[in-house]
């Protein structure tokens with residue numbers, strides 16, 4: 031966890047630490063402005079939802095934050111330092127991780143192999159360590175630590191019994207658990223979840239939500255792109271609505287629901 035440092039970041043009015051700060055972000059693809067002057071921050075220990083209709087710019091924003099795309103303009107700061115233009119692995123190593131869909135090639139590998147291939151976090155002081163302290167021996171092999179950690183994370187997400195199963199045989203929900211488990215291996219402070227509930231049955235959806243809330247209570251911070259509006263409204267304390275590349279509204283679920291502009295311009299009066 032990072033201590034609040036007033037010199038390296040701007041918090042909200044209440045002074046809550048915001049590890050992720052996005053300012054004036056803009057991305058043009060040829061003649062299309064996919065993301066247009068987007069500014070927001072994500073406060074520590076919160077669940078923040080990023081929603082918007084198809085083509086609103088959510089995925090592009092995620093890709094700009096995580097270094098998959100370079101912005102045309104604007105900055106991304108993480109833990110007080112500018113990370114704009116860094117490579118995705120450099121950003122992940124700093125503690126800002128995102129989930130990735132299991133690639134086709136990885137479907138032919140087992141869950142355990144998928145986990146072992148995930149980017150390795152630094153074993154040391156971390157949020158995960160505070161949840162699952164390891165017994166520290168006199169000789170510490172990094173790979174042994176990594177394997178232990180893999181099993182801890184699999185156990186936490188209750189998919190350890192699937193370790194030898196091919197990823198391609200997993201259900202939609204089990205895949206999402208594996209995606210999140212892989213992201214957690216990098217030992218992040220902040221997790222960006224890309225449609226974590228898509229294709230997930232109600233039972234696993236409940237379990238996923240429980241895991242997310244439990245991690246949040248432990249101090250992890252989440253930014254979630256999700257199409258299911260009710261899930262975001264019922265679980266996030268803060269919701270950012272994008273529309274046509276811009277931020278239409280940023281507020282609590284109650285504020286979003288009451289927003290005329292959101293209802294008219296985006297939700298078609300169905301909230």
Ligand SMILES: Nc1ncnc2c1ncn2[C@@H]1O[C@H](COP(=O)(O)OP(=O)(O)OP(=O)(O)O)[C@@H](O)[C@H]1O
Pocket residue numbers: 059062063064082083084085086087088089090091
């Ligand atoms: N690589 C690209 N080249 C050209 N245009 C792109 C590219 N990526 C995204 N766009 C365009 O940018 C706009 C925003 O797309 P983006 O995928 O970020 O929206 P989204 O909110 O994630 O949509 P969805 O919910 O459908 O995934 C769209 O008009 C899209 O067609």
